[in-house]
Amino acid sequence: xxxxxxxxxxxxxxxxxxxxxxxxxxxxxxxxxLSHDAMAxxxxxxxxxxxxxxxxxxxxDAIVLSLPLARHVEETIEAGFAAGMFANRQGMVVxxxxxxxxxxxxxxxxxxxxxxxxxLDAPVSGGPQGAANGALSMMIGGDTNSVTKAQPVLDAMxxxxxxxxxxxxxxxxxxxxxxxVACHMLTTAEALRLSEAAGxxxxxxxxxINSATGRSALSExxxxxxxxxxxxxxxxxxxxxxxxIRLALELxxxxxxxxxxxxxxxxxxxxxRSGLGDTDDFMLMGDPDARPKEETNG
Numbered sequence: 600x601x602x603x604x605x606x607x608x609x610x611x612x613x614x615x616x617x618x619x620x621x622x623x624x625x626x627x628x629x630x631x632x633l634s635h636d637a638m639a640x641x642x643x644x645x646x647x648x649x650x651x652x653x654x655x656x657x658x659x660d661a662i663v664l665s666l667p668l669a670r671h672v673e674e675t676i677e678a679g680f681a682a683g684m685f686a687n688r689q690g691m692v693v694x695x696x697x698x699x700x701x702x703x704x705x706x707x708x709x710x711x712x713x714x715x716x717x718x719l720d721a722p723v724s725g726g727p728q729g730a731a732n733g734a735l736s737m738m739i740g741g742d743t744n745s746v747t748k749a750q751p752v753l754d755a756m757x758x759x760x761x762x763x764x765x766x767x768x769x770x771x772x773x774x775x776x777x778x779x780v781a782c783h784m785l786t787t788a789e790a791l792r793l794s795e796a797a798g799x800x801x802x803x804x805x806x807x808i809n810s811a812t813g814r815s816a817l818s819e820x821x822x823x824x825x826x827x828x829x830x831x832x833x834x835x836x837x838x839x840x841x842x843x844i845r846l847a848l849e850l851x852x853x854x855x856x857x858x859x860x861x862x863x864x865x866x867x868x869x870x871x872r873s874g875l876g877d878t879d880d881f882m883l884m885g886d887p888d889a890r891p892k893e894e895t896n897g
């Protein structure tokens with residue numbers, strides 16, 4: 600069992616929500632982010648802010664990472680090694696909730712295991728609202744002992760914790776999931792566009808779809824909440840989706856797995872074909888008016 604002190608490195612929309620969920624669960628939370636605004640919000644909510652990621656590691660036994668890219672995860676862990684954080688202590692567990700890469704997670708898990716510490720690749724699903732409510736779904740890769748030690752921390756952040764296998768398994772599951780989300784976004788938008796064109800309002804079509812076999816999380820949650828309302832504020836960007844599906848295709852290449860549909864989806868999600876910038880909410884892909892002419896002509 601871990602102690603009651605948890606560190607968070609990365610206070611974006613997901614990291615901040617997870618930090619607040621841990622705080623509500625009774626943990627003492629220390630955190631660091633490059634953003635001064637994020638640090639100020641964290642301090643105001645009762646989170647102890649630090650001057651560096653290394654200081655977070657120094658103060659806690661469980662460390663939660665919520666970072667943009669795999670290289671940021673690797674750089675953070677290597678900074679900890681350089682500062683002697685992992686050499687002078689035993690039994691820490693690093694919980695990486697970033698959408699990272701299986702090869703990087705396996706490498707870091709092996710390196711930390713040699714020093715007597717655990718590493719879990721633990722990407723999440725559920726968005727900023729799920730993070731803030733402690734209601735995420737978390738897919739875990741790593742050894743059983745580390746999962747058991749970190750269970751109280753995991754349970755404070757997630758409503759569903761699924762240990763899917765050894766190091767890297769969580770990353771693989773997340774990339775497979777997000778590739779499906781990217782596909783479902785396009786197919787659901789196209790189906791609703793057909794319904795509207797043929798004279799049946801999208802909302803009425805969704806009532807049928809969501810009680811039949813065509814339903815998905817996109818049709819049940821995303822389209823009703825963020826597309827039909829035209830709010831387009833799910834908290835997940837088109838740029839992040841593009842990153843995730845690019846990583847999924849790279850994984851397919853490494854595994855020698857043909858993905859013809861996914862290759863088309865990646866093309867349709869590109870800036871040139873979608874018309875969306877990296878900071879645009881990914882739900883804009885569900886709005887026919889936001890789609891580029893070249894897609895419909897292609």
